[in-house]
Amino acid sequence: MLIVPEREIADLMTREAAFAAVEKVFAAMASGDAYNFPVVREAIGHEDALYGFKGGFDRAGLTLGLKAGGYWPNNLETRGIINHQSTVFLFDPDTGKVAAMVGGNLLTALRTAAASSVSIKHLARKDAKVLGMIGAGHQAKFQLRAALEQRAFEKVIGWNFHPEMLPGLAEVAEEAGLPFEAVELDGMREADVIISITSSFDAILHADQVSPGTHIACMGTDTKGKQEVDPQLLTHAEVFTDEVAQSVTIGEAQHAVAQGLIRDADIRQLGEVINRTHPGRSSDQAITLFDGTGVGLQDLAVAAAVVGLARQQGKAIEVDI
């Protein structure tokens, strides 16, 4: 089997490879070639940790396995290591033998960024000029970097609950040669694309703060109770997601569905748009919303890609098991 340690991922994996892997597996999910297993997520009663498994199988890509790990909230403070810890295990679908083990921390950040980036490619207006960011934490920078590659953006605007973190986004915009402007939430009306990436449990962005023609990627809601946008927004918007089952239970759409504002059937898989079995955005005036919940198949897809790169570059550790 092959091992690709966490420390090698930064040199091996590219945003382009993550984008390609996520786009492909979203397409495979929509065509029925790939599916995610039920998610296991447990509060284990030790170190306040959340631990679990996200698995799946992609028949088209022959990728089988799981991401295991979770959230250890005391890691950074008490041990100087990051709180999100995960490892991806790939199995040979022909035999059931373990085939690879891959550090999953940076990959998780890259695949999450790739998801909103894929949604922008397929759902945002071609002439989008202003990118709005809601949230300015560690992951927000990944989302921003990946998003900037999808359209000829001319400006980045941003809002964060803690405004003192906004300079982190300004830096990323500057790297791309773009001006950055801190705004109030009302200022998001100027945005053509909005990415929300927070850990909020209440609606931040309201329906009247979003202009016609905008594409919104809601990337922060991955648990029951979390929420980033006004559920009313989902009644106006054309709603897409990575996986409908997750969208309506743990994703942003959970609230609009629970309140009877929209039904499961109103939500389409982004993969359908990638596969051209759904036309995507209906007009330049439509608001499109991508509910990115994060699925195991994304993790497996980027891990399989990095194993391929590590093999090519001789950077995988081979262990005879």
Added chain:
Amino acid sequence: MLIVPEREIADLMTREAAFAAVEKVFAAMASGDAYNFPVVREAIGHEDALYGFKGGFDRAGLTLGLKAGGYWPNNLETRGIINHQSTVFLFDPDTGKVAAMVGGNLLTALRTAAASSVSIKHLARKDAKVLGMIGAGHQAKFQLRAALEQRAFEKVIGWNFHPEMLPGLAEVAEEAGLPFEAVELDGMREADVIISITSSFDAILHADQVSPGTHIACMGTDTKGKQEVDPQLLTHAEVFTDEVAQSVTIGEAQHAVAQGLIRDADIRQLGEVINRTHPGRSSDQAITLFDGTGVGLQDLAVAAAVVGLARQQGKAIEVDI
């Protein structure tokens, strides 16, 4: 992290170590120190394989992780490797980092054998003389070897759907210096302890084929629909299990519970007997029945034990991840 490859397990792991690990974790489950996560089990639609994850956390032993793998029915015929393929992954419960990877094939056989053996230690009559085996496949030999260490047995009797496989059991009995006798199912009335280890989907052993005072370990039923004994037997017997939730859904007790013959509350955890919070067998005339369904914590417990042995003996592969 440490890797203990499958090929090292046979030299490292002992029946004694497996017994001790399984007995301890059953006790931890009963005292509330250890619990199993929901099981993921998927027919993936490739190679007719069943694949999934059994995870858990033992707060007392600080063992966290999962067994991943499954059943690949074409392996032996087309590739010359065994059909059951699994790998155990242990995580550091303090940080969420992966700590060890252990080959799970032989360990699964040993932990399953240890489970019926632990049940014999705690539930069979002390003066048990005749051990009856129902089933004579690969796993039956493991169960028999482990069982023979628990009482001063004087004879082994056996029945199998394919009687031509019984000499395999006779060999194991001979190794232990005991006579072996092939019997009809009615002949099981002579047995003081019976282990059933088949892949049957119908009752094999009937209530009138079991004498008072017998201990029965039903080890084959681990899936909805499987069945080894007459559900009526469970109304006469004092019923114990590894985990009640599995016993009533995928274990031998599923049928008696579904037919309303017994209730969940009639089934006790074997760990309670180990912990002496339940007296176990009520009399020499009682029939005791252990429904061994197989839980993830057993896998984690034997894997943690083998990692300890491998470390002591310098046989673990250390990988810097």
